[in-house]
Amino acid sequence: MTLNKNDLRRHLSGQFNADLDAIIGRVQVMGQLVLDQLRDALRALESNDGELAVQVVARDSEVNQLELGLDEACRDMLVQRQPAAGDLRLIFAVLKVVMDFERMGDLAKRVAKATLESAGAPQKRFGGAIVALGTSVLVLSNKALAAFVAFDGVAAAAIKQEDRAIDERCKEITAQLQSFIADQPDATAGALQLIWAARSLERFGDHAKNVAEYIFYAVYGKEIRHMNDEERTQWVALA
Amino acid sequence: MVEKNTMDMSLRVAAKDPSTETAPLAELKAEAKGLDFWYGDNQALKNINMRIDEFRVTALIGPSGCGKSTYLRCFNRMHDLQDNTRYGGQILFQPDGVNILDRSVDPIEVRMRIGMVFQKPNPFPKSIFENVAYGLRVRGQKNRAEIADRVEQALREASIWDEVRERLDDMAFNLSGGQQQRLCIARALATEPELLLFDEPTSALDPNATANIEDLIHRLKEKVTILIVTHNMQQAARVSDYTAFMYLGELVEFGATRGVFTNPAKKQTEDYITGRYG
Amino acid sequence: MHDTQAIRQLVLRGRRRDAIFAIIGLICMMIGILTLAVLLAGLIQDGAHRLNWSFFENFPSRRAEKAGILSAMVGSSLVMLITAATAIPFGIGAGIYLEEYARRSWVTNLIEVNVTNLAGVPSIIYGLLALSLFVYALDFGQSILSAGLTLALMILPVIIVSTREAIRAIPVSIREAAYGVGATRWQLVRDHILPYSAGGILTGVIIGLARAIGETAPIITIGALTFIAFLPASPISGEFPFINFEWLESPFTVMPIQMFNWLSRPQAAFQENAAAAGLVLVVMTLVMNGAAIWLRIRFRKRIKW
Numbered sequence: 001m002t003l004n005k006n007d008l009r010r011h012l013s014g015q016f017n018a019d020l021d022a023i024i025g026r027v028q029v030m031g032q033l034v035l036d037q038l039r040d041a042l043r044a045l046e047s048n049d050g051e052l053a054v055q056v057v058a059r060d061s062e063v064n065q066l067e068l069g070l071d072e073a074c075r076d077m078l079v080q081r082q083p084a085a086g087d088l089r090l091i092f093a094v095l096k097v098v099m100d101f102e103r104m105g106d107l108a109k110r111v112a113k114a115t116l117e118s119a120g121a122p123q124k125r126f127g128g129a130i131v132a133l134g135t136s137v138l139v140l141s142n143k144a145l146a147a148f149v150a151f152d153g154v155a156a157a158a159i160k161q162e163d164r165a166i167d168e169r170c171k172e173i174t175a176q177l178q179s180f181i182a183d184q185p186d187a188t189a190g191a192l193q194l195i196w197a198a199r200s201l202e203r204f205g206d207h208a209k210n211v212a213e214y215i216f217y218a219v220y221g222k223e224i225r226h227m228n229d230e231e232r233t234q235w236v237a238l239a
Numbered sequence: 240m241v242e243k244n245t246m247d248m249s250l251r252v253a254a255k256d257p258s259t260e261t262a263p264l265a266e267l268k269a270e271a272k273g274l275d276f277w278y279g280d281n282q283a284l285k286n287i288n289m290r291i292d293e294f295r296v297t298a299l300i301g302p303s304g305c306g307k308s309t310y311l312r313c314f315n316r317m318h319d320l321q322d323n324t325r326y327g328g329q330i331l332f333q334p335d336g337v338n339i340l341d342r343s344v345d346p347i348e349v350r351m352r353i354g355m356v357f358q359k360p361n362p363f364p365k366s367i368f369e370n371v372a373y374g375l376r377v378r379g380q381k382n383r384a385e386i387a388d389r390v391e392q393a394l395r396e397a398s399i400w401d402e403v404r405e406r407l408d409d410m411a412f413n414l415s416g417g418q419q420q421r422l423c424i425a426r427a428l429a430t431e432p433e434l435l436l437f438d439e440p441t442s443a444l445d446p447n448a449t450a451n452i453e454d455l456i457h458r459l460k461e462k463v464t465i466l467i468v469t470h471n472m473q474q475a476a477r478v479s480d481y482t483a484f485m486y487l488g489e490l491v492e493f494g495a496t497r498g499v500f501t502n503p504a505k506k507q508t509e510d511y512i513t514g515r516y517g
Numbered sequence: 518m519h520d521t522q523a524i525r526q527l528v529l530r531g532r533r534r535d536a537i538f539a540i541i542g543l544i545c546m547m548i549g550i551l552t553l554a555v556l557l558a559g560l561i562q563d564g565a566h567r568l569n570w571s572f573f574e575n576f577p578s579r580r581a582e583k584a585g586i587l588s589a590m591v592g593s594s595l596v597m598l599i600t601a602a603t604a605i606p607f608g609i610g611a612g613i614y615l616e617e618y619a620r621r622s623w624v625t626n627l628i629e630v631n632v633t634n635l636a637g638v639p640s641i642i643y644g645l646l647a648l649s650l651f652v653y654a655l656d657f658g659q660s661i662l663s664a665g666l667t668l669a670l671m672i673l674p675v676i677i678v679s680t681r682e683a684i685r686a687i688p689v690s691i692r693e694a695a696y697g698v699g700a701t702r703w704q705l706v707r708d709h710i711l712p713y714s715a716g717g718i719l720t721g722v723i724i725g726l727a728r729a730i731g732e733t734a735p736i737i738t739i740g741a742l743t744f745i746a747f748l749p750a751s752p753i754s755g756e757f758p759f760i761n762f763e764w765l766e767s768p769f770t771v772m773p774i775q776m777f778n779w780l781s782r783p784q785a786a787f788q789e790n791a792a793a794a795g796l797v798l799v800v801m802t803l804v805m806n807g808a809a810i811w812l813r814i815r816f817r818k819r820i821k822w
Binding site: 081 | 476
């Protein structure tokens with residue numbers, strides 16, 4: 001049985017409805033904060049703004065606090081309501097999404113740190129490409145968050161495709177950075193930081209893709225993670 | 240699709256899940272076919288079709304008055320005790336395929352094969368020993384040694400032997416509620432039923448006693464098929480292999496318990512198990 | 518909104534009403550008890566000095582001081598024997614049938630209403646019925662047998678009703694438990710219904726018999742003699758076949774009729790005899806009722822639902 005967003009307000013217990021609403025609201029807040037973090041990290045990289053980068057690093061603890069709060073809310077939900085069916089799948093998805101958000105927060109912090117430690121030639125040369133990569137990751141992540149909050153499971157398929165393109169793009173940039181290091185061994189430290197940054201962005205996108213897949217599970221009750229493309233398309237088409 | 244199923248299976252087996260590990264071996268124990276039931280003019284069960292697998296626990300859930308207890312009581316013809324009730328359709332009982340609802344089948348014969356445990360523990364006001372021995376006496380068993388053996392075996396199977404072995408001649412009423420219920424299970428087990436019906440067996444018990452009974456059900460399914468009515472959905476999720484959701488006398492959904500509780504097929508089921516307005 | 522004073526006032530008023538009702542109830546109870554006590558005291562005062570062995574050993578006599586209640590006591594006992602021997606099996610059997618076997622239908626409903634009403638029919642009506650049925654139609658004569666059967670008929674509804682009530686007190690869950698392991702109806706009745714309702718049934722039986730032993734009107738109606746100076750043939754004899762039933766056809770008298778007879782004499786000495794016999798009768802019924810209470814308590818202790 002598919003889970004609709006307005007199903008959340010149909011419980012006999014009003015408190016149950018309110019609690020679920022609150023959880024979804026907090027997921028949105030946390031997701032938005034994580035995306036803001038990435039956006040700021042990219043801005044810092046773009047304009048080589050050390051101050052902003054430091055800010056991003058500092059704000060990661062806020063993300064962690066939100067994670068702890070949401071974990072607790074989900075635990076309460078499990079203890080008090082013993083959710084079943086759609087509710088169970090949703091809480092299960094939220095618990096997993098929160099973990100992914102927390103990792104995404106760490107990765108945004110990672111990008112900000114790379115900004116601080118990669119000033120100079122490598123950044124001048126590759127900064128633009130990495131920001132472009134990050135921007136597409138940001139777009140993808142925005143879609144994933146929107147899909148989760150709107151209970152739109154079908155979006156997962158498109159997001160998976162976009163994520164693949166990002167992975168490819170990341171590989172290219174990494175390869176370029178590697179040959180850059182071969183040419184200019186004295187810039188190795190900065191270039192390595194940028195490889196780190198590119199890899200972090202790629203991982204950020206992977207986590208965002210997971211978020212979209214969890215909502216597919218919550219809505220349709222089917223795990224599409226780790227499926228091959230053919231099956232995945234079949235299942236998404238069924239939905 | 241086939242590929243996905245096998246993958247699914249291998250994942251489950253890897254997780255050592257007992258319910259699916261032995262799943263392919265399940266044989267049909269009983270099957271309701273077009274089952275109807277009337278209290279006077281009031282139709283309480285409507286066209287129920289459902290299979291009950293041997294050595295599995297099948298749970299019946301649904302809101303009060305949905306007919307789950309009425310359905311359960313068809314299996315040992317308990318409704319025959321009331322005037323003005325009527326069965327329609329069939330319940331075929333295997334391995335011999337007899338329709339236990341048929342007029343020509345004596346309800347006593349049915350109850351000899353199908354035992355029942357009730358909502359409230361209902362031991363006889365007799366000794367612990369006599370309670371368990373009663374089913375054997377009804378069957379004309381006279382051999383004292385044989386009776387004593389079977390009583391002990393039943394009490395052991397019902398996990399209550401260690402608590403009562405020293406006081407088999409005590410009145411059954413002196414036991415606690417949970418012990419009384421296990422005594423009633425032993426009473427049913429002593430007659431070696433093929434199918435055991437549980438009608439909300441823990442609704443009058445505290446959580447510890449409930450846990451005991453649930454553990455017991457887990458063990459019992461090795462040798463007896465179990466059909467259980469429960470209004471506690473978590474209990475159905477814990478003890479059963481299959482779950483049937485009933486509503487207004489109809490069987491709405493029937494399937495593997497895990498599926499019913501994580502991803503039910505019908506909206507009514509989902510609304511009920513998640514506590515939503517119907 | 519917290520006013521301790523007001524709450525106290527309220528409680529006090531309630532308590533006062535409690536006390537007033539308790540006093541009224543006590544007065545109501547004392548009126549009943551005291552009347553009985555005065556009655557008993559009167560009987561003792563009038564008749565106690567007549568209670569000696571010879572009073573129990575003598576037949577009635579024209580001379581008050583030589584008269585006794587032997588024939589009345591023997592008559593009462595034998596009549597009770599017949600009453601018990603017939604009313605108990607028929608009453609319990611009927612009660613069990615109505616509760617356990619009979620399907621609910623308008624016929625059983627009708628029977629049910631009638632049985633309950635029969636318990637309220639004036640006893641003299643039973644006497645009339647018995648006169649035409651037992652004494653004439655069946656030609657049992659004005660005998661112990663006729664009297665016993667008459668009283669049996671009279672207390673049958675009491676036994677049926679109390680049997681049914683005792684059976685109804687057994688929870689449905691016990692029936693289901695027995696049927697659930699495959700018991701037949703008869704096995705249920707034999708192993709469960711009868712043993713668990715025995716206390717209630719016995720209580721009903723004793724109360725019925727206690728009522729029968731004091732009953733006068735139907736016995737007079739069927740023509741018991743008031744002056745019997747001989748005993749019926751003994752039911753048990755020293756010779757083969759050791760038991761005989763001649764006594765069944767014997768004329769007889771019973772305690773209440775003996776009393777009635779003495780009461781109708783003008784002499785004060787006979788009034789004393791009546792009081793003494795009344796005392797004996799009261800003690801007999803009290804003992805029977807006491808036995809009923811004792812039995813009820815004993816069975817209650819063993820079985821709790």
